[in-house]
Amino acid sequence: MMNKKSFALALGLSALSFSVTSQAASVASGKDAFEACRGCHVSPGASNVYPTYYVPKIGGQVAAYTVSALKAYQSAGRSHGTMMANTQEMSEQTMEDIAEYLATDKGGSKRAISNHGDIAHGKKLSGTCMGCHNDDTTAGSSNPRLAGQHANYLEKAMQEYKAGTRPSPLMQSMLQTLSEDDMKDLAAYFTSLQGLTAVK
Numbered sequence: 001m002m003n004k005k006s007f008a009l010a011l012g013l014s015a016l017s018f019s020v021t022s023q024a025a026s027v028a029s030g031k032d033a034f035e036a037c038r039g040c041h042v043s044p045g046a047s048n049v050y051p052t053y054y055v056p057k058i059g060g061q062v063a064a065y066t067v068s069a070l071k072a073y074q075s076a077g078r079s080h081g082t083m084m085a086n087t088q089e090m091s092e093q094t095m096e097d098i099a100e101y102l103a104t105d106k107g108g109s110k111r112a113i114s115n116h117g118d119i120a121h122g123k124k125l126s127g128t129c130m131g132c133h134n135d136d137t138t139a140g141s142s143n144p145r146l147a148g149q150h151a152n153y154l155e156k157a158m159q160e161y162k163a164g165t166r167p168s169p170l171m172q173s174m175l176q177t178l179s180e181d182d183m184k185d186l187a188a189y190f191t192s193l194q195g196l197t198a199v200k
Helices: 004-041 063-074 081-087 092-104 119-128 151-163 169-175 180-191
Strands: none
Touching: 004 081, 004 092, 063 081, 063 092, 119 180, 151 169, 151 180
16 A cells, blocks of 8 residues: 555656646647748748848747747737738647747757847947846746847847837837947847757
């Protein structure tokens, strides 16, 4: 007959097994759900038609940030026809599954396309950014990774935040004093770092 200690241990192992199984199922479901996204997000050089910028690298992105981005497209908080259409009927569970899959997918191309900005100047400007964008991928993180992202995509994002067309009062205030050249140099610096990958 099983004593109380053995029973408790068995329950604990059972819970652990369930947790691992659930996580694996989540990643597997996310991989399946991501199939519709592969046309754009697996190639390191794929480009948006207009306005022209490279499709962002999302392999290894922080899961909570990916979910928030998908929700923003779904609610039209971010404007992009294809992304808004693809997320229109997407459930929160599917978003979380995709985000979990992307967070674990780090084996794709690390190639990041530069804008030939001044990396050294961008590094000097990046000090105020690093409090949030420090490439933290531990559990509970919610700020996006920028390291290794294509430069012209980062420039576009900063321009939208500064103009208020991508809503974020914090980002808008952080960028108000930066010139177009400053943002180009910041983007060049983050692009020079190792981090995000194209999805494998």
